[in-house]
Amino acid sequence: MPGSPLTRALIVLAALAIGASVADVPLVHYVAKPLATVCCIAIALSATPPVSQRYRAGIATGLVLGLAGDILLMLPGPGHFAMGLGAFLAGHLAYLVALTDGARLFARLRPVIGFAIAGGALCVVLLPRVGPSLRLAVAVYAVVLCSMAAQARVRALVVRAPGARLAAAGATLFVVSDAALSINRFVAPIPWSAVAILSTYWMAQWALATSVRASAAAEVA
Incomplete structure (x- = not known):
């Protein structure tokens, strides 16, 4: 199994969480899911040398907020879904700030x-099917998520470093994961949705966490 001990632990915990979701074993899922994200936080905090302390702080903050979102989204009820959405929204804003390290905001037009x-x-597909109380929140979330992904790609074009490309890949995977989650929840069930949503989610978080290392490449953390 490739990578650092933290990456290996992440792979095991993510597989447990996904398998437990598919097999409907809630207790294992509720334990393994947040622990997998904790591994991503540890990867970001332990990466040396960091791109910069500012970049590390922004990515780590986004990961911690993602952990809060993980927990909230596991709880029942629309109120917890809205709070989870808010936690991830704040996390994407933290990522967006981090991704301006070394690259002006939206300095390249094509990714934007x-x-x-x-x-x-995505909004055209989702908003007619989302309840009125969540419609604005979902629209704002989509704007922030896609802004973060666009800036990650901008930074990869400007900085031209392996870690920047890794962050751009992670941000794009986040868009894929959240689009799948939203379509599965509001539009129509996706076959093997847990596998599609959670695998892309943890690949995204791992890539962003690993990008903290200045010399980040595909198998280091």
Whole structure:
């Protein structure tokens, strides 16, 4: 199994969480899911040398907020879903701030246009099917998520470092994961949704966490 001990632990815990979700074993899922994200936090905090302390702080903050979102989304009821959405929204804002390290906000137009089109298409599909109380929150979330992904790609084009490309891949996977989650929840069930949503989610978080290391490449943490 490749990677550092933390990456190996993440793979095991993520597999447990996904398997438990598919097999409907809630207790294992509720334990393994947050622990997998804790591994991502540890990867970011232990990576040396960091790109910068500012970048590390932003990515680590986003991961901690993602952990809060993980827990809230496991709880029943629309209120917890809204709070989980808020936690991830704040996390994406933290990522967005981190991703301006070394690259001005939206300094390249093409990624911004591409993700704006993707976000707009997602909103067209989702918003008619979302309840009125969540409609604005979902729209704002889509804007922030796609802005974060666009800036990650901008930074990869400007910085041209392995870690920046890894962060861009992670941010794009986050869009894929959240789009799948939203479609599965509001539009139509996706076959093997837990596998599709959670695997892309942890690949995204792992990539962002690993990008903290200045020399980050595909198998280091």
